[in-house]
Amino acid sequence: MQPQPPEILYEGLRQLAVEDPREARRVFLQLLDSGGPALDQFLGSISSPADGRLRQLVANALRNHRDKERLAAHLIAWQEIETDEFTCRAIAGALQGLDARSAAQTTLALEVARLTTAIGREMAQRERLNRELEIAREVQEHLFPQRLPSLPDLDYCGRCRPAREVGGDYYDFLELPEGRLGIAIGDVSGKGIGAALMMASLEASLRALASVGDDLAELMQQINSLVYEASSANRYATLFYAEYDARNRRLSYVNAGHNPPVILRKSADGCQIFRLETGGPVVGLLRECYQQGSFPLESGDLVVLFTDGISESMNDTNEEWGEDRLIEFAKTCHGLPAFEVMTRTLAAAEGFAAGAPQHDDMTLVVLRVLP
Amino acid sequence: MWLVEKIEISGGFLPGLSVNIPRGLTCIIGARGSGKSTLAEAIRFAVCGASAAPKHCIDLIQANLAGGALVTITALAEGSNRYTIKRGLKQQPVLLTSDGRAIDAVDLDRGTFLPLDAYSSPEIEAIADEVLGQTRRNLLDALRSEQMRAIHLSLAESARALDANADRVRTAQRTIQDLTEQIEELGDVRARLSALAPSDREPTADFVRLSRQQQLNQRENAKLDAVDRDLKTLSQTLDQLRKEAQLVFKARLGEERSDNADMLRQYDDLLAASLQPVEKHLSAIGDQIRKAQGAVAQARQGVGQAHTSHASELARLTAVNEAASEQARVRASLEQQVAKLQGLEEQRLELNAELQTLLDRRKSLKATHILMRDQISTLREEVASELQREAGERVRIRIMRNADHLAYQQMLVDALRGARVRNHDEIITALMQLRPEHLAQLIQVNDCASFEELTSFGKERSRRILDAFRESIDPLTLEVIAIEDRIAIELNVSSGGQPNFKDAADLSRGQKCTALLPILLARRDSPLIIDQPEDNLDNHFIFETVVNAVQRLKRRRQMIFITHNANIPVLAEADLVLVMNSDGRVGVVEKSGTVDECREQIIDLLEGGREAFHLRSKRYATATA
Numbered sequence: 001m002q003p004q005p006p007e008i009l010y011e012g013l014r015q016l017a018v019e020d021p022r023e024a025r026r027v028f029l030q031l032l033d034s035g036g037p038a039l040d041q042f043l044g045s046i047s048s049p050a051d052g053r054l055r056q057l058v059a060n061a062l063r064n065h066r067d068k069e070r071l072a073a074h075l076i077a078w079q080e081i082e083t084d085e086f087t088c089r090a091i092a093g094a095l096q097g098l099d100a101r102s103a104a105q106t107t108l109a110l111e112v113a114r115l116t117t118a119i120g121r122e123m124a125q126r127e128r129l130n131r132e133l134e135i136a137r138e139v140q141e142h143l144f145p146q147r148l149p150s151l152p153d154l155d156y157c158g159r160c161r162p163a164r165e166v167g168g169d170y171y172d173f174l175e176l177p178e179g180r181l182g183i184a185i186g187d188v189s190g191k192g193i194g195a196a197l198m199m200a201s202l203e204a205s206l207r208a209l210a211s212v213g214d215d216l217a218e219l220m221q222q223i224n225s226l227v228y229e230a231s232s233a234n235r236y237a238t239l240f241y242a243e244y245d246a247r248n249r250r251l252s253y254v255n256a257g258h259n260p261p262v263i264l265r266k267s268a269d270g271c272q273i274f275r276l277e278t279g280g281p282v283v284g285l286l287r288e289c290y291q292q293g294s295f296p297l298e299s300g301d302l303v304v305l306f307t308d309g310i311s312e313s314m315n316d317t318n319e320e321w322g323e324d325r326l327i328e329f330a331k332t333c334h335g336l337p338a339f340e341v342m343t344r345t346l347a348a349a350e351g352f353a354a355g356a357p358q359h360d361d362m363t364l365v366v367l368r369v370l371p
Numbered sequence: 372m373w374l375v376e377k378i379e380i381s382g383g384f385l386p387g388l389s390v391n392i393p394r395g396l397t398c399i400i401g402a403r404g405s406g407k408s409t410l411a412e413a414i415r416f417a418v419c420g421a422s423a424a425p426k427h428c429i430d431l432i433q434a435n436l437a438g439g440a441l442v443t444i445t446a447l448a449e450g451s452n453r454y455t456i457k458r459g460l461k462q463q464p465v466l467l468t469s470d471g472r473a474i475d476a477v478d479l480d481r482g483t484f485l486p487l488d489a490y491s492s493p494e495i496e497a498i499a500d501e502v503l504g505q506t507r508r509n510l511l512d513a514l515r516s517e518q519m520r521a522i523h524l525s526l527a528e529s530a531r532a533l534d535a536n537a538d539r540v541r542t543a544q545r546t547i548q549d550l551t552e553q554i555e556e557l558g559d560v561r562a563r564l565s566a567l568a569p570s571d572r573e574p575t576a577d578f579v580r581l582s583r584q585q586q587l588n589q590r591e592n593a594k595l596d597a598v599d600r601d602l603k604t605l606s607q608t609l610d611q612l613r614k615e616a617q618l619v620f621k622a623r624l625g626e627e628r629s630d631n632a633d634m635l636r637q638y639d640d641l642l643a644a645s646l647q648p649v650e651k652h653l654s655a656i657g658d659q660i661r662k663a664q665g666a667v668a669q670a671r672q673g674v675g676q677a678h679t680s681h682a683s684e685l686a687r688l689t690a691v692n693e694a695a696s697e698q699a700r701v702r703a704s705l706e707q708q709v710a711k712l713q714g715l716e717e718q719r720l721e722l723n724a725e726l727q728t729l730l731d732r733r734k735s736l737k738a739t740h741i742l743m744r745d746q747i748s749t750l751r752e753e754v755a756s757e758l759q760r761e762a763g764e765r766v767r768i769r770i771m772r773n774a775d776h777l778a779y780q781q782m783l784v785d786a787l788r789g790a791r792v793r794n795h796d797e798i799i800t801a802l803m804q805l806r807p808e809h810l811a812q813l814i815q816v817n818d819c820a821s822f823e824e825l826t827s828f829g830k831e832r833s834r835r836i837l838d839a840f841r842e843s844i845d846p847l848t849l850e851v852i853a854i855e856d857r858i859a860i861e862l863n864v865s866s867g868g869q870p871n872f873k874d875a876a877d878l879s880r881g882q883k884c885t886a887l888l889p890i891l892l893a894r895r896d897s898p899l900i901i902d903q904p905e906d907n908l909d910n911h912f913i914f915e916t917v918v919n920a921v922q923r924l925k926r927r928r929q930m931i932f933i934t935h936n937a938n939i940p941v942l943a944e945a946d947l948v949l950v951m952n953s954d955g956r957v958g959v960v961e962k963s964g965t966v967d968e969c970r971e972q973i974i975d976l977l978e979g980g981r982e983a984f985h986l987r988s989k990r991y992a993t994a995t996a
Contacts, residue, residue, distance in 0.1 A: 021809035
C-alpha cells in the first residue's frame with residue numbers, strides 16, 4: 001500500500017466502507033499490520049457518531065492475540081458511547097471473544113484507550129494546524145510589496161525572512177503623490193493565522209488612509225482606532241510609518257511602539273547615530289494620541305529599519321545579537337548600495353545565531369540617500 | 372414565535388367562555404369533567420383543524436361543540452400582526468386580519484402558518500410507548516422538515532436509479548447465465564475436434580469458415596435489430612420533445628385582464644417565434660433518424676443477400692459432408708459446434724464487460740444512497756443535541772443508528788429456513804453484526820472465506836448458510852434495504868450514584884410524561900398545549916426535570932398546561948391559573964388569576980384539600996426538624 005496522508009486515508013476508507021466493504025476491510029487490515037502513528041491517528045479520529053462503519057471495521061478486525069491487544073482498549077472505550085446498532089453488536093461480539101479479564105486490567109485498558117484516542121485527536125489537530133500555518137504564510141507573502149516605486153535620489157529595499165512558525169512581521173512601500181514615498185514596518189503580536197489576518201487589515205488600513213491626508217499623527221490615530229475596534233483585546237501591533245519627501249529630503253514619521261529605526265551619518269570625526277523615536281504606544285491596545293516627528297536627511301545618510309527578530313536573534317547560548325552589534329555592523333557598510341547593506345546585515349545576524357533555530361520573523365528595510 | 376392571545380367559545384359545553392391568555396405559563400386545573408380538555412382541544416381544533424388531532428380528541432370536540440358552537444382565537448404573530456381564527460364544526464375556518472380582511476390563501480390545517488404543538492395524554496403515552504417506528508422520529512424530523520424533504524426527494528431519485536440499474540444488472544446476469552448453459556451444453560467440442568484423426572480427403576477449410584460465418588451472421592442480425600430498436604426509441608423521444616417544445620413556446624406570459632398584458636404580449640410573440648426554428652432543428656434530427664433507419668434497412672438488405680448465399684453454400688457443403696464418410700460428417704458437425712461456441716463465448720465476454728460497468732456504476736449509486744441516509748441520522752443527531760441541551764440531565768435523547776432493523780432481520784430469518792443448519796437464533800445474532808451492504812457483497816461475490824472469518828461459523832456451516840442466502844436473497848435488494856434509526860428517549864431513574872437510564876417505554880405512566888415533557892417543551896417556539904395524564908406524576912422527578920424546564924423555557928414559548936400536579940403552577944410560577952368547574956351540563960371558568968389568587972383552589976384540587984395539605988406540611992416539618 002502506498003503510504004497516504006492519514007486524512008486522505010480516513011476519507012477514502014469512509015467512502016470505501018460503503019462502496020466496497022471487502023476492500024475497506026483489506027485496506028484497514030493493511031493499516032493495522034503496518035501499525036505506527038498512522039494507525040493511532042486513525043483510531044483517534046473516528047469517534048463521531050457518523051463513523052460507526054469505521055469503528056465496525058476495527059471491531060471486525062480482531063484476528064489474533066496481537067490485534068486484540070492493540071484494539072481491545074479502543075473497543076472498550078467506544079462501547080460506552082456507541083450509538084450505531086451494527087457497530088454495537090460487532091464490538092460486543094469482538095469483546096465477548098476475549099478472555100475474561102480482571103477489573104483492573106479493564107480499567108488499565110480503558111485508560112490506555114482514552115490516552116491513545118486523545119493522542120490521535122491531538123495529531124489530527126496538529127495536522128490541521130500545519131495547514132493553517134501554510135495559509136498564514138501565504139497571506140503574509142502576499143502582503144509584502146511586489147513592486148518598488150523608483151525615486152531619483154533614494155536607494156532602498158526591504159526583505160522579510162519568515163520564521164518556521166509564521167510570525168507577524170510586516171513591511172511595505174507606498175507610492176504617494178508629489179514624489180513622496182511611504183515606508184512602513186511593523187510587527188503584529190502573536191503568530192499564525194490570527195496574526196496574518198491582523199497584518200492584512202493593518203496593511204489595508206494603511207494603504208487606504210495614507211493616500212488621503214498628510215498629517216501622520218492623525219493617520220496613526222485612525223489606524224489605531226480601526227485596529228482597536230477590529231481585533232481582539234490582547235492583540236496589538238508595533239508600527240513605524242514614515243513619508244520621505246524627495247523635494248526637501250525630509251523624513252516625516254510616527255513611531256507606534258516599534259524598535260526605533262537608526263540613521264547613520266558619516267561625519268569628519270566618525271559616525272553620528274540618530275534614532276527615530278517620536279510617536280506613541282503600540283496600535284490596537286489603547287485609544288491614544290500620537291505625535292509626528294520629522295528628520296532632515298542628508299546625502300549619504302543610511303537609514304536602517306528592523307524588527308526585533310533581527311536585534312534579538314540569538315545564538316545557541318541564548319545571547320542576543322542586540323541593537324549595538326547591529327549598528328556597529330551597519331557602520332561597516334557605509335557607501336554600499338542598499339541591497340548590499342541589507343543582504344550583509346541579514347547574513348551577519350544569521351551568522352551570529354550560527355544555526356540556532358530562528359524564533360521570530362526577521363525583517364530589514366534599508367534606505368540610502370544618494371549623493 | 373406567536374401567541375394565542377385570546378380564546379372565545381360560543382355555545383356547546385363552554386358557552387360564553389372568553390379568556391385572555393398571557394405569555395408564559397397558563398395552568399388549567401379543575402375536577403374531572405369540568406371542561407379542561409375541551410378548552411385545550413378547542414384551541415387545537417380552531418388553529419389546526421380536525422385532521423391534526425387523534426380520534427379521541429375529535430370525539431370530545433364533536434360532543435362539546437355540537438349545536439353550532441364557534442371557537443374564536445385571537446393570535447398575535449411576529450411583527451405584532453393580529454389574526455382572528457373562527458371555526459365551528461362542519462364549516463370552513465375563517466382567517467381574518469386585524470382590520471377584518473379575510474385571508475383565503477392560507478390553509479391553516481397544513482400547520483405551517485400558525486404552527487401549534489398540542490399533546491393529549493394518550494398522545495404523550497403513544498410517543499413514550501413506541502420504541503420502534505415513525506412517531507418518535509417525526510418528533511425530530513419535523514424540526515428539519517425542509518432539509519428532510521430535500522433528502523427524501525434525492526433518496527427517491529437515487530432509489531429509482533438503483534432500481535433501473537438493478538434491472539439491467541439482472542438482465543445481463545440472466546443472459547450470461549443462459550449463454551453459460553448453452554456453452555456448457557456444447558461441452559468440450561474443441562477437444563473432440565482435435566481428437567479426430569486428420570484426413571486430407573475432407574474439404575474442411577471452407578466448411579469451417581462458413582460455419583463461423585453463420586454465427587457471425589446471426590450476431591450481425593442481432594446488432595441490426597438493436598440499432599433499429601434504439602432508433603425507434605430515439606424517434607419516440609423526439610416526438611415527445613416536439614410536443615413539450617410546443618407547450619413551452621406557445622405559453623402565454625400575460626394575464627388577460629392585467630395592465631401588463633400588452634407589454635407581455637410582445638414576449639409571447641418572441642417565444643412563439645422561437646418555436647419555428649426549434650421545430651426546424653427537431654425535424655432535421657427526425658430526418659437524420661429516418662435516414663439512419665433507411666441505411667440500416669439497406670444494410671440489412673445488403674447483408675441479407677450475403678447471408679442467404681452463405682446459408683445456401685453451407686447447406687451445399689453440409690450435403691456434401693452428409694454424403695461423405697462418417698468421419699467427415701462428425702468433423703463437419705463438430706466444426707459447426709466450435710463455431711457456435713466461439714460466437715457464444717465472445718458474446719458472453721461482451722456482456723461480462725457490460726455487467727462490470729453496470730456494477731461499477733452501482734457502487735457509487737449505492738454509496739451515494741447509503742450516505743444520504745446517514746445524513747438523515749446526522750440531522751437527527753443535531754436536533755437531538757439541541758433538545759438535549761434544553762432538556763437537562765435527567766433526560767437523555769439519543770439517535771440509535773440502524774436500530775430499527777426488523778425488516779432486515781426478517782429477511783435473514785426467512786432466508787435461513789432453507790439452509791439445513793441448527794440454532795437459527797444464534798446464527799441470526801452473529802449475522803446481525805454484519806451490515807446489509809457487506810453481507811450483500813459477500814453473497815454477490817460468493818466469498819465464503821470472508822463470510823467464515825467474519826462470523827466464525829466454521830467452514831461447513833458457512834458454506835451452507837451462504838448457499839441458502841445465494842438461493843433466496845437478492846443482493847441488489849439487500850444492499851440498499853432501508854434500516855431506520857431508533858430514537859432513544861430515556862429517563863435517569865437513579866436517585867444518585869451511578870446513573871440508570873431507562874427507555875420511556877419501560878417507565879411508569881407518570882414517569883413517561885416526565886421523560887417526554889422536557890423534550891416536547893424544548894422542541895420549538897410555537898405555543899404548546901399539554902394535557903397531562905391524570906396519573907400522579909412522580910414527584911421525585913417533577914421538580915428536577917419538568918419544573919426546571921418549564922421555568923426556563925416559558926420565556927421562549929407560550930405554554931398551556933392541563934395539570935394535576937401542584938408543583939407545576941406553584942413552582943414554575945404560572946402566569947395565569949384557570950380553575951374550571953362544571954354542573955354536569957356546562958362548564959365555566961370558575962376563577963382565574965395568579966397562583967396567589969387561586970391558592971385556595973390549588974390546595975383544594977391539587978393538594979387533596981386543606982386538611983391533607985396541613986397534615987403533609989406538618990409531617991415535612993417534623994421530618995426536617
